Amino acid sequence: MTGDIAIVDTNVISYIFRRHTLAAEYKPILEKFEHRLISFQTLGELEFWTLKSSWGRRRRADLAYFIEVYDVAYPDERVCSLWAKLKAQRERAGRPIHPEDAWIAATALDLGCPLITHDASDFNGIDGLKVITSFTNPGR
Numbered sequence: 001m002t003g004d005i006a007i008v009d010t011n012v013i014s015y016i017f018r019r020h021t022l023a024a025e026y027k028p029i030l031e032k033f034e035h036r037l038i039s040f041q042t043l044g045e046l047e048f049w050t051l052k053s054s055w056g057r058r059r060r061a062d063l064a065y066f067i068e069v070y071d072v073a074y075p076d077e078r079v080c081s082l083w084a085k086l087k088a089q090r091e092r093a094g095r096p097i098h099p100e101d102a103w104i105a106a107t108a109l110d111l112g113c114p115l116i117t118h119d120a121s122d123f124n125g126i127d128g129l130k131v132i133t134s135f136t137n138p139g140r
Contacts, residue, residue: 009117025134082106
């Protein structure tokens, strides 16, 4: 893939949607990419949050409108295989990865694009994965 595409992690989406102070750090990073995608995993997490917190119709509609600018990357057999390999490698290395993070990483690896996240440490040690984070969170 070319440098015009990136996967955006759930935490970054959340910061921007909630107008968190960290959103200001990520908006300029996102603007560098013509195509910003979210993994199906992020879409599921966002839907879960609306249900868990009993969001009203208006707030759910606001979120739906907000995420319309992001294409959703869905898994296929290749992504499933990458997810399994990634989970196994991290387990063997003694650095387990949450299934949610593994799906997001596998999606970025499959597309050959960077992952924009605030929790870079969740993705340390994943061969071939380029992680982009904010300046105030460089080593995480």
